Amino acid sequence: MSRPLAHPNIEDVTVAGILHALADPVRLAIVSELLKAESGLNCTQMTDRLEVGMPKSTCSQHYRILRESGLIVSERKGVELTSRVRGRELETRFPGLLQSILKAHEQEMMKTRRRGRSG
Amino acid sequence: MSRPLAHPNIEDVTVAGILHALADPVRLAIVSELLKAESGLNCTQMTDRLEVGMPKSTCSQHYRILRESGLIVSERKGVELTSRVRGRELETRFPGLLQSILKAHEQEMMKTRRRGRSG
DNA sequence: TACTGTAGTTCAATAATATTGAACAATAGA
DNA sequence: TCTATTGTTCAATATTATTGAACTACAGTA
DSSP states (O other): OOOOOOOOOOGGGGHHHHOOOOOSHHHHHHHHHHHHSSSSOHHHHHHHHTSSSOOOHHHHHHHHHHHHHTSSSEEEEEEEEEEEEEEHHHHHHHHHHHHHHHHHHHHHHHHHHHHHHHO | SSSOOOOGGGGGGOOHHHHHHHHHHHHHHHHHHHSSSSSSHHHEEEEEESSOOOHHHHHHHHHHHHHHHTSEEEEETTTEEEEEOOHHHHHHHSOOOOOHHHHHHHHHHHHHHHTTTTO
16 A cells, blocks of 8 residues: 555556456456446455455455556555456457456356356 | 367356466467468467467467367367367357457557567 | 554465476378 | 377476465544
């Protein structure tokens, strides 16, 4: 919470970086949740929603990787750090990319649920 | 070249698996090349095209990861192993996913070239 | 200023993956 | 069988990821 929170310039965002960030199931779920949320979510809120026993250091690292890949922007609000997806910028930089990945993810989640794997 | 070359069933292909496979710049380039090629490419041909000094064991591993993720199908032709992208199947399973990733990749390559980074 | 509670980061030890040279296996052709 | 070609597997090495514990930052209270 000390450093100035480096976000990459949108032109420096790479496809490989985005794919690497989203290749982790937890991070994919995080981005999915962030898109559903109206005005960002902090680590504590995210941990509650995902219902995985995620240590806060792990959440912090996931957020960092998402931030460094250019997928999210984080903003300090008092003691919290609220993050949200850089939707418009990413859409301009790589049209359709994030949408199709999230769409595929949703599709997969639905099939998994139908098979009875989780809730 | 001995084992029966296990390819996952298309229903077992996961988004995370695909993203992980394509998160590596070399593998992303491989898939891009395979899509350009008309009837598949083997490791030797791929190594020539990519113009990176890629050891054959490395190429073999990349092909294996792409195969196991469900992105490509490999077929023995004599002493060679020719691989191609499972385009139609993937399009059915996750519509638009592969296309948008490759489109983003092409876009990125164009910008990089304009900046003068490689050829 | 000091104290308390909350939120998140950093460190560092451990675990899991990735890389690749070298040895090996498979096939074609002579 | 011998040789050339293609690709796989092994195993040592290097790179990344995971996470508990210690630490930093901020807000509120007094």
